Amino acid sequence: MLLACRHITLKYAGSEKYVLKNFGFEIDGPGFHALFGPSGVGKTSLARILIGSISDYDGEIVKRRIQSILYSYNMERLPGWSNVGTHLDRITPSAKRDLKDEMVNAFGLASFCSQRFSQLSLGQKNRINLIRYLVQDFQVLIMDESLANVDEITREKILLTIKDLFPDRCFFYISHNVLEVSKFCEHIVVIRDANKQPQAHLIKGQNFSNGHPLDKNAYEKTMLEIMNAS
Amino acid sequence: MLLACRHITLKYAGSEKYVLKNFGFEIDGPGFHALFGPSGVGKTSLARILIGSISDYDGEIVKRRIQSILYSYNMERLPGWSNVGTHLDRITPSAKRDLKDEMVNAFGLASFCSQRFSQLSLGQKNRINLIRYLVQDFQVLIMDESLANVDEITREKILLTIKDLFPDRCFFYISHNVLEVSKFCEHIVVIRDANKQPQAHLIKGQNFSNGHPLDKNAYEKTMLEIMNAS
């Protein structure tokens, strides 16, 4: 076991509704996993519990050999005083320079490094921000709609690159795209409304990566499973 | 003709690259249309040209019987001093009260109206913001990734509701989801890199709406066409 949530219960102060109720799941090891569920179900809240920025919940989080959980979301901004290239250089540990350059190219950003963050398109912002996190030391990275404003083709490429480069890390990818999570993720934590129990289902995804064929039928089955679990 | 862009050429100050070059398309009448293209291609820039917030471009915009073009994007925020329900009430013309309530229900927001905007999930924010625009008077509404953070099921429902309620308006829906634009849009303006000419292709979509069957084959053909045009 790498990470487990057990009996997590969360209600925001001043609110009547449970966001999470007796919520739990367990992830065995590294891999590219998804947190999936309708808008407003509590994905972001769960992420904030995992990184400790919400502490007013019941239940327990069990971590094994995890020193660092990072959380990245799609509204983040880079400071505006230098261009994004300079900024990336500055926050990349020197051992990971090459890794960073590789990703900048793979994510299609090479020609935008001389621009300010504010001069980028939304999808470009998303991608630059994600790279910042990938060059850090972490065991778990939660990507909260980190690629929500990137087109599908670029997004697929990015996901494959990440899976290639970081096979030993654990990712939680928050996305609203069933096709995508079914195809790329090893496990999908499907979250549903707090008054349905159990609130979470763990579904095996196709875990598609470069050089492996995708089984069309199994893929469709996964999608169906997810739909049913929602 | 309702709206036409002709020979639009845009380069940001201080930048070498053309964002738009000799760009043009023409829309005949109202309907639910898409602006589609990879991240960074210039969709948002085009929108800002259309509403006049970028004026430093070449080419011409021709409008017929359009008094009001609105533009909504997914980073907008509501003021924080009242809850979103009160805010919606305040900006809804009294004749459209019922329309607003109908949408609040259809968009799945009825139970969140007593919350502040900052207490909403991302997708909830997206939806509330969109409703604000839909209850205004407009001929054209550009929705720039306005539903990017909403789950697919809710999103479909929202799109169908909009198409039902506003058959006589013109929408430009900016999205990165091929399936979605192929299915729901009447025309898809596919935008590609500025050094390919013509930069834009106008493709007919399936214009799916409530009570009409979806032709699977035609649908797949549309998707293919879009892919090829990109």
Next chain:
Amino acid sequence: MLHRRVLQFLIIYTLGLTLLLVVKYLLNLSDYVIPSPESLINTSQQVFSRYFGDVMDTLLVAIIGQVVSICLAVLVGVLGRQTTWFGSFIKVAAYNVQAYPIVAIAPIIFILLGDGFMSRLLIAAMICYFPLLLSILGIMSEPVVDVEHFYRITGRIRWQLEIKIRAFENIHKLTTVVSGSATLAMAGTIVAEFMAANAGIGYSIRIALYQSDLSRIIVALFLIGISLSVYQGLLEFSGSWVKKTWASA
């Protein structure tokens, strides 16, 4: 919070006083340069209750002055926020008035307004309003695009709304500056009294200065400091209350 403020003031005051006494004994200065602890105690017994009344008197005028200057600053801030010629004109006017030390324009104020309550209030407000003005100008002239866009594109924007949005988004900065400017209102009132009034602690300070009585001034500083700590504590409290209620009405 209030309790903490008062405690902190006492520490600061004690530190300052200790420093003075250390200087006194180090340089072997006589009692007429820096008073001895005994004469301080004597003096405070003599004047404490009278000075306390004076300070309350001054505080009252300061509070009115602060309210006036908040209104003034909002007015000028709102008019001066535009980048139009008129906006910058208002700004230049406000800046210029402030550039003149009050001592230099006081004669003119007295000529134009006489020596009633108005002159005093005006001087107090003028000293207090400028930091408010600067903050408010900075805040009011910076758009909050993500919130304002909707109102702007739908033609709903009014200057009142624009101000409301910008004030709300910067409520933290505003409450900081408002509660901070209380100290200036106090200082301004004291200066006004010093120059023109015949009541208040500023008047008493003038007499003490004239009589070269540092121990009275030290007592006055104590009373000013402690009442101000309480007032500021209350302002901060209401500041956070405003923040809370405005954000969750």
Next chain:
Amino acid sequence: MLHRRVLQFLIIYTLGLTLLLVVKYLLNLSDYVIPSPESLINTSQQVFSRYFGDVMDTLLVAIIGQVVSICLAVLVGVLGRQTTWFGSFIKVAAYNVQAYPIVAIAPIIFILLGDGFMSRLLIAAMICYFPLLLSILGIMSEPVVDVEHFYRITGRIRWQLEIKIRAFENIHKLTTVVSGSATLAMAGTIVAEFMAANAGIGYSIRIALYQSDLSRIIVALFLIGISLSVYQGLLEFSGSWVKKTWASA
């Protein structure tokens, strides 16, 4: 911009002067109360070049004082931004010092520092730093979550970086307050000179006041205003230059 500022100052000055003269002729006042245009011209011929030198003198001290107070305000703002006990202690200390009208603590300053350049600079800086402090405190104590999150979660946040981020995000407010506070530095220096110096325009104003010579004061106000307009114009210009270069280095 500079040109505009100067023009606007001239308009304001002319308006003010006209108002005074209207009062003079309406109430039929002698030159002693409000000087006649002729005596103004006479006086300005007599003192113009001397006062100009004085104003330059004062402006120089004011500029140094402003730099000092910017440093001071940043220091206090940075230390006081935390919500810790120490942070609020620093804030209380800064507020308290400001609450005392300078006239009341000036004797103490003179005792501690003598009456040389240092005392004057300190007084000027103290008068000028407070609005800066208030703004900087407000700005520094408000997180910019969307930018800071990355640094915080990756353990990279340092106070320098935090300050840099918050300063950058509020650069507009900061430049407004810095260029605005120039007027206060000027006023502060004049007050300091008024109290203690034997140079500078504050000193000349004091003499003119002793002699109830309003025409000299009016000439002095003109020179103060015009040099300040120029200085402020330059500050604003460099403010927008900083904004531009910092945002596009």
Next chain:
Amino acid sequence: SAAEKLNYRLKWLFNASVVGDIWATDQGLFSEAGLDVLVKEGGPERDAIKELELGQAQFGVASADQVIRALSKGSPVVVVAQLFQINPLHWIYRSDNMKIDRLDDFKGKIIGITYGGNDETIMRTLLAKSNITESDVKLFSVRYDFTPFFTKKVDIWPCYINSQGPILKQKLADAGEGVAFFNPSDFGVKFVANSVVTSRKMLENNPDTVKKFTTALLSGWRISLDPANRDIVLETLKKYDKNTPPDILALQLDLTRDLIKPDAAVEIGYIDVDAWKQTEEVMIVQKVISSPVSVEKALQPQF
């Protein structure tokens, strides 16, 4: 008209040196004369002559240099009584280590003067009188607090002998130091101090009121300075000046008496025309005013 409100603007705060003004209002001497007078404290920013012109006051106290300056700028001010026969502006020095018996004793001393103030004019006149040049002494710019004198940076410091004098004397005595005062008029420089003024228009239109006012005021001074009334006057003073210890107040009162009525022959309010002329002369020589104003024309005793 009897009910007419009259404002009387003093030059300085309520203290022993305005005891006559206080007495006249406190004991109802003005109302006895059928006048409704409001006595207002003065201050550094106050100028009674300006208030006369602006109609904010009908009577006031101004120093001779103020009057002469105002006259030189066409102000229609008239002097109806002179309060101080001796200018209270003296210089204080530590008597333990120096003595100023002759003007030559100034040589080598550090002397405080208020630049622009009338102590500058007086001191410069004194120095000129004895041919002492600026290089023989060191002039020090005075501000309102006494620190440079207290810390012995300055030898001789200007002060008002009847108000600040006793306080300073006591402070230094407590520290075992003796002080002495230097009086310019002992060396032939007569520079008139405070007088009662009104506007020429007032004098011409309401000569009665002016007379009644002056008479009432001067009788206030007469009664309050009568040694026989000392105790009751001190009681009254205490009500108006709460900031001065009673023993000091008594000293101040006695000193004030000597300045207002230096000898039995001089009537209170007497306008010393020669002294006024000398004052004008000094101001011309010192270039405080540019041309003569014939001050004697403005001197109109009303009692």
